[in-house]
Amino acid sequence: MKRLFHSVIAPLRRALMSGAGPAVRGRFLTGVSFAVFFSTLYPLPSTLSAQSGGQPAQFMSYGAGARGLGMGGAFFAVADDASASYWNPAALIMLEKKEATAMQASLFADTTLNFFTYANPTASRGTWALSMTQLKSTGFEKIEITPNPAGDEIIDIKSLGTFDNTERAFAFSWGREVSDKLSFGVMAKNISRRLDTSKDSFNAIDIAMLQKFSKIYRMAMGIQNVFSIVSGDTDDKLPLTLKLGQALSLFKGGLVFGFDIAKPQSAAMNWRFGGEYWLMSWSALRFGVMGAPAIQEADFGVGIKYRNFGFDVAQGVHALGSTTRFSVTMRMGRSNRAKHEKEVRDIIRQAMQYFKSGYFTKAIAKLKSALDSDPGNNDIRRMISRLELAVGYVPDATGGEEVPTLTRRGIISYVDGNDLRTAVNVLRHAFNKAPKNDRLLSLLNMVEKEANLSELTRPPEGPQIFTYIDQRTYDARQSIYDGKYDLAMKRAQDILDLEPNNETALEIMGSAFYLMDQKDKAGVMWEKVLEINPNNKIVRQFLKQTK
Numbered sequence: 001m002k003r004l005f006h007s008v009i010a011p012l013r014r015a016l017m018s019g020a021g022p023a024v025r026g027r028f029l030t031g032v033s034f035a036v037f038f039s040t041l042y043p044l045p046s047t048l049s050a051q052s053g054g055q056p057a058q059f060m061s062y063g064a065g066a067r068g069l070g071m072g073g074a075f076f077a078v079a080d081d082a083s084a085s086y087w088n089p090a091a092l093i094m095l096e097k098k099e100a101t102a103m104q105a106s107l108f109a110d111t112t113l114n115f116f117t118y119a120n121p122t123a124s125r126g127t128w129a130l131s132m133t134q135l136k137s138t139g140f141e142k143i144e145i146t147p148n149p150a151g152d153e154i155i156d157i158k159s160l161g162t163f164d165n166t167e168r169a170f171a172f173s174w175g176r177e178v179s180d181k182l183s184f185g186v187m188a189k190n191i192s193r194r195l196d197t198s199k200d201s202f203n204a205i206d207i208a209m210l211q212k213f214s215k216i217y218r219m220a221m222g223i224q225n226v227f228s229i230v231s232g233d234t235d236d237k238l239p240l241t242l243k244l245g246q247a248l249s250l251f252k253g254g255l256v257f258g259f260d261i262a263k264p265q266s267a268a269m270n271w272r273f274g275g276e277y278w279l280m281s282w283s284a285l286r287f288g289v290m291g292a293p294a295i296q297e298a299d300f301g302v303g304i305k306y307r308n309f310g311f312d313v314a315q316g317v318h319a320l321g322s323t324t325r326f327s328v329t330m331r332m333g334r335s336n337r338a339k340h341e342k343e344v345r346d347i348i349r350q351a352m353q354y355f356k357s358g359y360f361t362k363a364i365a366k367l368k369s370a371l372d373s374d375p376g377n378n379d380i381r382r383m384i385s386r387l388e389l390a391v392g393y394v395p396d397a398t399g400g401e402e403v404p405t406l407t408r409r410g411i412i413s414y415v416d417g418n419d420l421r422t423a424v425n426v427l428r429h430a431f432n433k434a435p436k437n438d439r440l441l442s443l444l445n446m447v448e449k450e451a452n453l454s455e456l457t458r459p460p461e462g463p464q465i466f467t468y469i470d471q472r473t474y475d476a477r478q479s480i481y482d483g484k485y486d487l488a489m490k491r492a493q494d495i496l497d498l499e500p501n502n503e504t505a506l507e508i509m510g511s512a513f514y515l516m517d518q519k520d521k522a523g524v525m526w527e528k529v530l531e532i533n534p535n536n537k538i539v540r541q542f543l544k545q546t547k
Helices: 002-017 022-041 046-052 066-070 089-094 336-357 360-373 378-391 402-416 420-433 438-450 468-481 485-498 503-515 519-532 537-544
Strands: 098-106 111-121 126-147 154-177 182-195 198-212 217-232 241-250 255-264 270-280 283-291 295-306 309-318 321-332
Touching: 066 270, 066 283, 066 295, 066 309, 066 321, 089 111, 089 126, 089 154, 089 182, 089 198, 089 217, 336 360, 336 402, 360 378, 378 402, 402 420, 402 438, 420 438, 420 468, 420 485, 468 485, 468 503, 485 503, 503 519, 503 537, 519 537
Parallel strands: none
Antiparallel strands: 098 111, 098 321, 111 126, 126 154, 154 182, 182 198, 198 217, 217 241, 241 255, 255 270, 270 283, 283 295, 295 309, 309 321
């Protein structure tokens, strides 16, 4: 590019300085005007370019998509459509369907800016996108000058036709959620420039993140050109650029505001602010301003959408006049969010089938698979945590026999977590049927501790046929003998939780009430005993003492 400039502009400048004729001056001024035009084009208006220090690939900071440009380019944290592949790759995770966007902007003097992107959400909570951005100017006059070797005067000027200036970028973008509130993205891009026969290219990497602090506020940060390689006819280097964006979404997304700031290396900071208001579900109004630091451009735009199609128009007003941008968007296929949610539901359904059948280890494996697909699902995370505790004692409880059935019911109740007392009672019943099962006892004790029970179930003492009910009955009677009537009632209640019609437990509870001088309650307990066993003569004698 330097070679072309000196071969064309420098001789013209010397000719003008030496008093060349009006035709030469006209051609020279035409060349100068094009040079000034390119120095002021990216980003618009000219003052903004001056603030950037004339850095390479400025067309990549112009913007993409009429929707974002209608908001003044304040779209870094707002982006939730396919143009996020340009603005912020971390925001690609906002897309629910496959989406394609194309934009065309007519600038000045046969100069156009075109943008196309295709974004594809995947089942792995990530979205990839391909994009192309191109700035092209045509109709530059190419001339050949023959100077006098003996002096500065020009012997001949010959027109060689016209040439074009083209700057083009191809990019691959990828964004992925790491949680329901945080996502990261990366863009790999190739930027090429061609001015007549001079050409060069840049390969660079951008990184970005998006943090959702709430349903109405999110923030984005990014670094552009964090890594770059240059090749071709240039000494230029892509500037390292830091970006920060904020988005505020009100009225369920009906009103959105965006504010971005960017600081290119060796250039002044610039800022952008804009808003979007959806009049109805299908039509929107937009506005925006950009500055560096004074306001340099004002933008406004409109957008409509119908089913899977969208059309946006943006108008920019600045010192050089105004520019119009059009873009169309098409969404395709089934909603990725709906598809993803169905996949998670199917996995959970399989997990619950294993869970209810007592295949707890298989259930955990399925639940972990569901959590990998939906890491923000705290219900699944909690279920895995509680089930892993239970599986540490009882890996599985399958079959239709009484003990595994009771164990399964107890673990299901424990994992549910809404009624630990029920879980304790069912597991106690299971242990009463299998008093030699040490693993079951350990599980029962763990659940009893979590239920904050002061007295834990212990292994039966005495003969091998001594069951949990036998042990509890013995303990309750012993408490009566020791004068610990409250404890006796508690131990009797433990029995009644498992066997509501246990005659002995009702008798002990009645005795405890009687000894606590609560004869009415004692009478109620003993009457229940007689309902169960009318031939209980001892209790009938006790009952007479309450009247």
